Amino acid sequence: xxxxxxxxxxxxxxxxxxxxxxxxxxxxxxxxxxxxxxxxxxxxxxxxxxxxxxxxxxxxxxxxxxxxxxxxxxxxxxxxxxxxxxxxxxxxxxxxxxxxxxxxxxxxxxxxxxxxxxxxxxxxxxxxxxxxxxxxxxxxxxxxxxxxxxxxxxxxxxxx
Amino acid sequence: xxxxxxxxxxxxxxxxxxxxxxxxxxxxxxxxxxxxxxxxxxxxxxxxxxxxxxxxxxxxxxxxxxxxxxxxxxxxxxxxxxxxxxxxxxxxxxxxxxxxxxxxxxxxxxxxxxxxxxxxxxxxxxxxxxxxxxxxxxxxxxxxx
Numbered sequence: 530x531x532x533x534x535x536x537x538x539x540x541x542x543x544x545x546x547x548x549x550x551x552x553x554x555x556x557x558x559x560x561x562x563x564x565x566x567x568x569x570x571x572x573x574x575x576x577x578x579x580x581x582x583x584x585x586x587x588x589x590x591x592x593x594x595x596x597x598x599x600x601x602x603x604x605x606x607x608x609x610x611x612x613x614x615x616x617x618x619x620x621x622x623x624x625x626x627x628x629x630x631x632x633x634x635x636x637x638x639x640x641x642x643x644x645x646x647x648x649x650x651x652x653x654x655x656x657x658x659x660x661x662x663x664x665x666x667x668x669x670x671x672x673x674x675x676x677x678x679x680x681x682x683x684x685x686x687x688x689x
Numbered sequence: 690x691x692x693x694x695x696x697x698x699x700x701x702x703x704x705x706x707x708x709x710x711x712x713x714x715x716x717x718x719x720x721x722x723x724x725x726x727x728x729x730x731x732x733x734x735x736x737x738x739x740x741x742x743x744x745x746x747x748x749x750x751x752x753x754x755x756x757x758x759x760x761x762x763x764x765x766x767x768x769x770x771x772x773x774x775x776x777x778x779x780x781x782x783x784x785x786x787x788x789x790x791x792x793x794x795x796x797x798x799x800x801x802x803x804x805x806x807x808x809x810x811x812x813x814x815x816x817x818x819x820x821x822x823x824x825x826x827x828x829x830x831x832x833x834x
Binding site: 560563564566567568569586587588591592593594595596599605608609610611626627628629630631632633634637 | 711717720721723724725726727728729730731734737749750751752754755756758759762770771772773774775776777778817
């Protein structure tokens with residue numbers, strides 16, 4: 530029997546407060562440069578290399594959807610999203626739309642750093658919108674290096 | 690906030706930020722999805738986006754955030770550092786839209802400056818508001834606009 534939307538939401542609500550830690554790996558200089566480039570900050574690209582390569586784009590860590598090689602295409606949802614979309618959390622196949630982030634920058638993330646991500650579901654609320662039921666999901670991620678909090682990000686999603 | 694702070698940074702509440710224009714393209718969206726490993730079809734598959742009721746593929750939530758963050762950093766200069774940054778996605782954007790970021794300083798406290806920002810499309814519709822607190826170098830702002 531297929532799991533209903535309400536069952537998925539209830540399952541997520543039961544996970545509120547639980548934390549999951551994932552080793553993300555090393556911040557890669559080529560990837561950070563590509564992020565600068567894709568955003569269009571060419572002016573930053575032309576700054577001295579110590580500035581560009583050591584100072585990672587501020588939204589770098591919190592924008593990356595998948596730090597590993599990911600899963601085979603056959604295991605993706607129809608819309609291309611992954612079943613485990615954030616920090617190894619099982620989101621039950623909900624289709625998520627990001628609606629913003631709240632970021633605290635505690636220390637500068639630099640290329641070459643090893644990052645660990647600690648993810649916690651902070652809140653899940655069932656609401657009814659114009660197009661039907663939806664879940665408002667708040668997920669907190671803390672990016673750490675050598676035990677130090679570097680970046681704290683609370684992101685809100687609409688799940689359907 | 691004291692008079693000395695204003696003298697050091699030349700900034701005060703109400704000072705204007707921007708405008709900074711961003712012109713999202715399909716190539717930009719593809720490259721941003723690639724580098725963030727975001728495989729959601731809504732950002733690169735126009736036929737799928739139309740099935741979902743949109744005229745074209747959608748600018749990523751995080752790319753809106755980048756437009757806003759990089760606008761305020763461009764204003765503040767290369768030695769400024771974000772301390773806090775928050776944005777909310779209110780309305781979608783598609784390639785071809787012209788997204789303009791403007792804002793204003795709301796608080797100057799020592800070498801920290803708090804700002805509020807807005808990203809609007811060419812029709813004046815608010816796509817994403819944002820709030821930022823930056824730490825400026827002691828020499829003050831070194832931005833470009």
